[in-house]
Amino acid sequence: xxxxxxxxxxxxxxxxxxxxxxxxxxxxxxxxxxxxxxxxxxxxxxxxxxxxxxxxxxxxxxxxxxxxxxxxxxxxxxxxxxxxxxxxxxxxxxxxxxxxxxxxxxxxxxxxxxxxxxxxxxxxxxxxxxxxxxxxxxxxxxxxxxxxxxxxxxxxxxxxxxxxxxxxxxxxxxxxxxxxxxxxxxxxxxxxxxxxxxxxxxxxxxxxxxxxxxxxxxxxxxxxxxxxxxxxxxxxxxxxxxxxxxxxxxxxxxxxxxxxxxxxxxxxxxxxxxxxxxxxxxxxxxxxxxxxxxxxxxxxxxxxxxxxxxxxxxxxxxxxxxxxxxxxxxxxxxxxxxxxxxxxxxxxxxxxxxxxxxx
Amino acid sequence: xxxxxxxxxxxxxxxxxxxxxxxxxxxxxxxxxxxxxxxxxxxxxxxxxxxxxxxxxxxxxxxxxxxxxxxxxxxxxxxxxxxxxxxxxxxxxxxxxxxxxxxxxxxxxxxxxxxxxxxxxxxxxxxxxxxxxxxxxxxxxxxxxxxxxxxxxxxxxxxxxxxxxxxxxxxxxxxxxxxxxxxxxxxxxxxxxxxxxxxxxxxxxxxxxxxxxxxxxxxxxxxxxxxxxxxxxxxxxxxxxxxxxxxxxxxxxxxxxxxxxxxxxxxxxxxxxxxxxxxxxxxxxxxxxxxxxxxxxxxxxxxxxxxxxxxxxxxxxxxxxxxxxxxxxxxxxxxxxxxxxxxxxxxxxxxxxxxxxxx
Numbered sequence: 168x169x170x171x172x173x174x175x176x177x178x179x180x181x182x183x184x185x186x187x188x189x190x191x192x193x194x195x196x197x198x199x200x201x202x203x204x205x206x207x208x209x210x211x212x213x214x215x216x217x218x219x220x221x222x223x224x225x226x227x228x229x230x231x232x233x234x235x236x237x238x239x240x241x242x243x244x245x246x247x248x249x250x251x252x253x254x255x256x257x258x259x260x261x262x263x264x265x266x267x268x269x270x271x272x273x274x275x276x277x278x279x280x281x282x283x284x285x286x287x288x289x290x291x292x293x294x295x296x297x298x299x300x301x302x303x304x305x306x307x308x309x310x311x312x313x314x315x316x317x318x319x320x321x322x323x324x325x326x327x328x329x330x331x332x333x334x335x336x337x338x339x340x341x342x343x344x345x346x347x348x349x350x351x352x353x354x355x356x357x358x359x360x361x362x363x364x365x366x367x368x369x370x371x372x373x374x375x376x377x378x379x380x381x382x383x384x385x386x387x388x389x390x391x392x393x394x395x396x397x398x399x400x401x402x403x404x405x406x407x408x409x410x411x412x413x414x415x416x417x418x419x420x421x422x423x424x425x426x427x428x429x430x431x432x433x434x435x436x437x438x439x440x441x442x443x444x445x446x447x448x449x450x451x452x453x454x455x456x457x458x459x460x461x462x463x464x465x466x467x468x469x470x471x472x473x474x475x476x477x478x479x480x481x482x483x484x485x486x487x488x489x490x491x492x493x494x495x496x497x498x499x500x501x502x503x504x505x506x507x508x509x510x511x512x513x514x515x516x517x518x519x520x521x522x523x524x525x526x
Numbered sequence: 527x528x529x530x531x532x533x534x535x536x537x538x539x540x541x542x543x544x545x546x547x548x549x550x551x552x553x554x555x556x557x558x559x560x561x562x563x564x565x566x567x568x569x570x571x572x573x574x575x576x577x578x579x580x581x582x583x584x585x586x587x588x589x590x591x592x593x594x595x596x597x598x599x600x601x602x603x604x605x606x607x608x609x610x611x612x613x614x615x616x617x618x619x620x621x622x623x624x625x626x627x628x629x630x631x632x633x634x635x636x637x638x639x640x641x642x643x644x645x646x647x648x649x650x651x652x653x654x655x656x657x658x659x660x661x662x663x664x665x666x667x668x669x670x671x672x673x674x675x676x677x678x679x680x681x682x683x684x685x686x687x688x689x690x691x692x693x694x695x696x697x698x699x700x701x702x703x704x705x706x707x708x709x710x711x712x713x714x715x716x717x718x719x720x721x722x723x724x725x726x727x728x729x730x731x732x733x734x735x736x737x738x739x740x741x742x743x744x745x746x747x748x749x750x751x752x753x754x755x756x757x758x759x760x761x762x763x764x765x766x767x768x769x770x771x772x773x774x775x776x777x778x779x780x781x782x783x784x785x786x787x788x789x790x791x792x793x794x795x796x797x798x799x800x801x802x803x804x805x806x807x808x809x810x811x812x813x814x815x816x817x818x819x820x821x822x823x824x825x826x827x828x829x830x831x832x833x834x835x836x837x838x839x840x841x842x843x844x845x846x847x848x849x850x851x852x853x854x855x856x857x858x859x860x861x862x863x864x865x866x867x868x869x870x871x872x873x874x875x876x877x878x879x880x881x882x883x884x885x
Contacts, residue, residue: 200838200839200840200841200842200844201838334755365847367755368729368831368839368840369755370727370729370753370754370755371753373839373840376831376832376839376840376844377839377840380840380841380844381840381841381844384841384843384844389845390844390845391845391846391847392831392832392840392844392845392846392847393831393846393847393848394729394730394754394786394787394831394848395729395753395754395755396693396726396728396729396754396755396786396787396790396791397786397787397847397848397849397852398790399787399789399790399793399852400786400789400790400823400849400852401847403789403852404823427753427755427756427759428753428755428756428758430758430759430762431755431757431758431759431790431794434758434793434794434797435790435793435794437797438793438796438797464759464763472727472735472751472752472753473735473751475834475835476834476835476836476837476839477835477836477837478835478836478837479559479560480559480727480732480735480736480835481559481727481732481735481736481739481740481751482559482739482740482743483559484743485559485735485739485740485743485749485751486748486749486750486751487750487751487752488724488750488751488752488756488760489752489753489756490756490759493756493758493759493762
């Protein structure tokens with residue numbers, strides 16, 4: 168039996184032949200890895216809470232949840248006109264935008280829903296509702312296509328029997344399915360290749376232990392969990408053929424911001440002559456940033472480190488430094504893989520071309 | 527007020543003018559950092575349990591606890607002769623040796639106590655008891671002198687205002703006081719230098735968070751706790767002037783085995799041109815090992831990673847790789863500091879000389 172990664176977020180229509188009304192079904196990621204709870208909702212407030220409390224996480228998955236959230240908000244509306252319905256769309260979008268105020272993908276997806284509502288506000292309400300769910304599902308399908316494209320390009324780099332190290336979770340759980348950094352592994356599996364994975368647990372929030380290990384195991388992929396500080400030893404022992412990680416933001420020169428610890432893995436990979444790949448959608452490129460030096464390093468709360476496991480494991484009042492992410496210099500990156508293809512250094516030209524094709 | 531590191535283990539005589547009878551007072555390290563519990567005991571079984579359950583930990587501290595454990599075992603003995611008392615010493619030592627079967631320092635300290643008992647078995651029991659406590663306190667004093675010597679040599683490398691990164695706990699809590707890797711920091715403080723420390727939390731058992739951060743804070747030293755995967759970012763940001771770590775075992779060429787994660791820190795320090803120092807007593811040198819390749823990498827149980835602090839944070843049945851330590855190649859080590867002085871590369875000759883002076 169071929170296994171595939173779980174669908175992180177889906178739309179379940181009430182009737183087979185009509186897309187609306189329906190409900191959102193999503194994997195409650197706060198319950199993983201202990202329990203697989205599929206949360207089903209047709210309630211706007213619940214969608215807001217799901218985004219706020221990280222039941223759904225990962226930029227692409229948040230965008231999809233928000234777009235579908237707009238649909239559940241208005242699908243039972245009794246608005247008499249398309250224009251009135253479009254106003255309800257704006258209100259729902261405004262509300263959802265407050266769930267995670269720094270999530271760029273959230274705003275982008277909500278803006279697409281607003282634009283659709285405005286463009287079609289002269290239609291009958293039923294017709295506009297159909298257009299809205301189509302728009303939201305288009306966002307989902309585009310994400311799926313993006314993940315599969317990144318996966319296909321990346322899978323070409325994987326030989327049967329190889330072992331990949333990954334950090335954090337740029338997996339299916341961060342997108343609709345398949346993910347970015349993990350997509351090549353799933354695609355290679357589809358191609359019949361046997362790929363092994365080492366997953367950094369990724370302190371402080373343990374996304375590697377909780378999410379990456381879980382989704383890979385569930386898809387039947389051979390995954391071994393390690394603490395972050397074991398990656399060097401695993402590389403030294405010759406167990407790793409290549410590193411694949413995601414990115415939150417990539418500067419024009421290829422410098423890549425990602426979860427804290429990624430930069431350290433890149434330095435270690437470089438020292439052990441192991442190829443280091445960054446996998447992310449082309450929407451991650453930010454040409455306004457000349458280099459990664461311009462990216463401010465956000466800091467997180469100390470409690471994530473001092474009380475990580477429900478139990479206090481550090482002295483009261485200890486000073487903590489908790490950067491949320493770090494920036495990997497382009498010179499440490501073997502290639503950047505986006506849905507447009509494999510970009511090789513020097514990255515400047517290749518990134519510009521990938522962005523231009525996107526526009 | 528000048529602060530100094532806590533005494534990890536002490537002997538408290540019942541009367542001011544006689545060393546025996548008395549009791550052992552030790553910091554219960556299983557209760558840190560939440561509570562500072564000074565456990566006082568004159569009971570052999572309790573000493574055995576303290577070693578077994580890591581209430582006392584770190585090779586030197588374990589050796590001292592065991593030697594004092596022999597004293598509490600026999601101090602109230604009514605043996606009629608020194609020879610009979612010496613037999614009780616052998617029995618107590620045999621029993622204590624079962625507490626942690628791989629702790630070399632434990633056996634070494636117990637053997638010293640056996641030899642003392644045998645050598646003085648013709649003395650009167652009261653006299654032999656006095657000789658035994660003197661031997662045990664000699665082990666403690668030698669440890670203290672060793673720590674202070676390492677500290678003095680190391681403090682010479684520290685300039686006022688500098689920042690040290692350390693990994694795990696090679697601090698006062700692993701010895702009688704002061705420690706090895708942390709001794710230079712305490713000595714520099716005595717000299718009036720202001721030294722800052724970054725402490726890796728050190729997964730899976732968090733000795734950095736629980737012990738290093740605690741003992742440095744308690745001694746009034748400016749310490750900042752980070753997750754292991756943040757060390758690279760902290761180095762990149764220019765916050766670290768040098769790295770100081772301990773060692774469990776050092777091969778004839780300088781390759782050094784220490785807590786998992788140390789090797790990764792060494793690679794990162796090298797990449798950022800930050801000096802990397804190993805600090806350990808000369809008893810750590812093992813000339814039977816030509817290089818570190820001969821050191822087998824012990825693996826620990828998966829539960830330490832998957833259920834770190836009472837809560838399961840990884841999927842059931844996930845495969846785990848959990849090396850207990852790693853080996854840092856001599857080429858990554860700027861200098862090795864032992865009680866004999868600062869050894870510089872190539873280490874082979876310097877290590878041999880330090881060992882020869884010791885014999």
